[in-house]
Amino acid sequence: MSVGKHLAKGSPKPALPDDGVPRLYTMRFCPYAERAHLALNAKKVPHHSVYINLTEKPEWLVEVSPLLKVPALHLVAEKDQPSLIESLIIVEYLDEKYPQNPLLPKDPLQRAQDKILVERFTAVTSAFFKTVLQGAKADDLWPAIDIFEAELAKRGTPYFSGDKPGYVDYMIWPWFERLSVVQFTLKEDYNFDNQRYAKLSAWIELLTKDEVAQSFFATPEQHVEYFSSRLAGTTNYDLLA
Numbered sequence: 001m002s003v004g005k006h007l008a009k010g011s012p013k014p015a016l017p018d019d020g021v022p023r024l025y026t027m028r029f030c031p032y033a034e035r036a037h038l039a040l041n042a043k044k045v046p047h048h049s050v051y052i053n054l055t056e057k058p059e060w061l062v063e064v065s066p067l068l069k070v071p072a073l074h075l076v077a078e079k080d081q082p083s084l085i086e087s088l089i090i091v092e093y094l095d096e097k098y099p100q101n102p103l104l105p106k107d108p109l110q111r112a113q114d115k116i117l118v119e120r121f122t123a124v125t126s127a128f129f130k131t132v133l134q135g136a137k138a139d140d141l142w143p144a145i146d147i148f149e150a151e152l153a154k155r156g157t158p159y160f161s162g163d164k165p166g167y168v169d170y171m172i173w174p175w176f177e178r179l180s181v182v183q184f185t186l187k188e189d190y191n192f193d194n195q196r197y198a199k200l201s202a203w204i205e206l207l208t209k210d211e212v213a214q215s216f217f218a219t220p221e222q223h224v225e226y227f228s229s230r231l232a233g234t235t236n237y238d239l240l241a
Helices: 031-042 059-063 087-097 108-120 122-134 141-155 167-177 179-189 198-207 220-231
Strands: 002-007 023-026 048-052 072-074 083-085
Touching (some): 072 087, 087 167, 122 141, 122 220, 167 198
Antiparallel strands (some): 023 072
16 A cells, blocks of 8 residues: 655654554655565565655654655654664665575675665765765765775676665665666766766666666656656646656
C-alpha cells in the first residue's frame, strides 16, 4: 500500500492495515529514501509507503522518526514497534533480516570494502548538493566520481557487485539517476565525459534497464522539474502523485 500524496502539517496520521508489514516513511524525490525503496524492492519485501512533505512536516512524524528524517522504517511487527532511521542502517538491517536476494557480499573483507566504498561516496553527494542547491561549480564533483570509475575498472565486472547489481550499485545509483539536474544547473559547463567515465557510462546504461532501479525511477525531466520547484521555494512534492 502507498499513501501517494505527501502528508503535511495538519494531516491526520494515515490509517494503515494492521498487518505487521513494515512502514516506510519517505519522500518521493529524496535520494536517501530511494536507497530504502530499492532495497525493499530488490528483496521483494511487502511494505507500506507513507510520503512526507519535508517542508511542512506532519506533527505525528516524530512518533516514527524521532529526528524528523526520512527514510524511517517503522517495524510494527517487532516488540515495542521500533523505527530505524538513516538509509544505510535501514538497508543493512533489511539485508540481514531478509536473506533472499542478498545485497552485501558474504565475504567479510569484501563486505567491509563495499561499505567503505559507499562511505567514500559522501564526497559525491556533498559536491552534488553544493552544485544543484548552492550554485557551486562542480570542481569537487568530477574528481569524486573519478574514484568510482577507477574502482569499477579495477573490479572488471559490469556492476560494482559483480554480474548483477548489489549494495554498492543501489546505494550510489540515486545520484547518478539525478545527473540531469547537474547538467541543467551547469549547462555548458557540464562535462560528464563518456570517455573519461566509460565504465560508469556503461554501468548507468545497465541500471536504467534494471528492474529494481526502474521500480522507483523518475525521468531526467521529472528530476529537473522537482529541483527547479525546490529552488523556487515552491517544492512540488506531489509531482508524480
